[in-house]
């Protein structure tokens with residue numbers, strides 16, 4: 001189990017009033033040359049962060065962990081780095097009215113909650129967060145709700161992804177639940193199957 | 202009902218059948234690793250405190266980013282050097298066998314597997330590289346995976362896999378003189394399209410495939426991915442067994458007998474049904490060359506650059522127009538009149554010893570045309586040494602070509618061997634995408650004999666176009 005189990009999370013909500021945020025905008029290609037899986041926070045929304053008025057450059061939002069974005073979030077290239085960058089920055093949840101499939105899939109695998117909610121609710125949430133910068137959003141995965149002040153919004157996430165997030169299971173963790181089966185398979189493998197070690201030549 | 206070859210190999214590796222809607226979990230027999238797609242996978246293991254489950258089924262080699270000359274000097278490009286250094290560190294830390302630059306077994310990952318005998322029939326083979334399909338020539342189920350899957354295999358030696366469909370590609374008849382397995386696969390891709398194999402595992406079969414040598418079969422399976430397929434396979438036969446028998450990792454003694462017994466069952470049953478079938482007549486094939494920027498945009502060498510105006514499909518027309526603009530070609534130009542700046546012979550498609558022998562055969566007693574650069578790059582150090590032993594290196598040098606160290610080299614613009622803007626190449630590699638061989642570079646994919654003949658004439662040519670070679674003086 002490599003991921004932190006997700007039950008509820010409370011953190012500063014960040015209104016990102018943009019639609020069609022593609023993975024190139026989430027993290028530009030120049031950041032992809034690295035050899036690590038962490039440390040991508042500086043690449044997150046890199047182009048936009050040069051702009052002082054960008055939401056993450058404003059004080060209470062800087063510490064945000066719940067991103068509220070416009071429709072079609074995470075489109076474009078399938079790079080997993082987009083999820084890594086969001087997580088490395090400190091985001092645990094992205095709420096949007098529509099996600100690109102691959103991004104949603106990658107999120108579930110990496111422990112980032114991608115919750116889909118009605119665009120009307122996104123707009124309401126944006127207003128709440130803008131009227132009261134730094135307002136906290138509490139996301140309850142069990143109940144599939146996001147609460148800001150007295151307003152409660154519901155979001156969707158499929159049962160399987162929800163279960164995985166709540167258990168804190170990444171793909172590898174899921175497979176390792178069947179380690180017995182792997183052991184049993186290995187015990188039956190023919191002895192002549194090649195091994196790379198020791199080195200023969 | 203009978204099973205196809207691909208299904209038999211799949212069945213033999215199911216660790217756990219997925220419940221409804223869940224993928225099956227498959228065991229992986231061999232995991233090949235290189236410097237570009239593995240760093241984050243190892244980082245993920247480190248982060249989670251997980252070991253490599255089976256270092257003894259894992260092997261790493263340096264190929265994509267390395268230079269093919271001056272290999273004793275530090276790699277100049279910082280990102281490349283970091284990736285290579287990282288691979289070395291990870292291999293040491295996790296106990297993975299690695300063949301580094303300078304090592305006798307270093308080379309392109311898909312050349313190293315077969316030459317060591319680690320690739321065998323009926324295996325599942327994966328690598329963070331799309332041309333892993335190459336290994337299917339042995340009747341292995343071999344396919345490329347992404348970095349998070351690399352981590353998954355390192356940690357568990359398994360992969361959850363969605364089922365595939367099967368497609369039979371039957372190549373009947375006999376290949377005409379001067380054509381090779383490269384022409385078969387380019388013709389297949391032109392026929393079914395770069396997306397035609399999507400979701401399928403291809404099985405190449407038929408008389409022309411059976412007649413191919415093992416190394417020629419590797420060329421066919423290598424490019425399955427260019428047809429969009431998950432993998433490509435050829436049923437193992439006596440040639441396959443003979444090729445493996447003397448390799449270091451081949452089973453020995455009674456184990457060899459047991460292995461051959463099982464391998465011999467690895468063929469599609471007569472009553473098995475493929476989801477799709479394509480038939481090609483080998484007798485109709487000619488040397489094939491590409492004119493555009495995807496491997497499906499190819500024509501026989503005797504043809505001309507196609508005219509987009511004549512294409513019925515609007516999408517195809519737009520793509521062709523864009524390709525021609527990038528390639529700097531006018532519709533109607535005979536392919537044979539296209540002059541090249543560079544000829545690249547190498548890559549995991551055509552960088553094995555048989556390829557070099559064919560190239561040397563054409564180049565012997567001939568000179569590379571003025572103004573043309575010929576680069577010959579062996580796929581591995583062992584291929585290089587074998588070529589030297591046979592004197593092939595001298596043939597290339599005498600012809601005016603460059604003879605370099607082993608690696609991916611000009612197959613992709615990730616190392617110092619690159620085309621410059623507007624430079625045109627005839628290349629034995631597998632991808633002619635925009636910028637693949639260097640920013641602005643223009644690639645024509647060709648077979649080895651066409652590459653060698655093109656180097657001599659300076660325009661796209663086959664050996665049949667060449668004047669007789671100079672004969673050594675009689676004594």
Ligand code: SF4
Nearest residue numbers: 332548549609612613
């Ligand atoms: S030779 Fe080319 S296609 Fe083959 S592994 Fe290297 S870069 Fe990939």
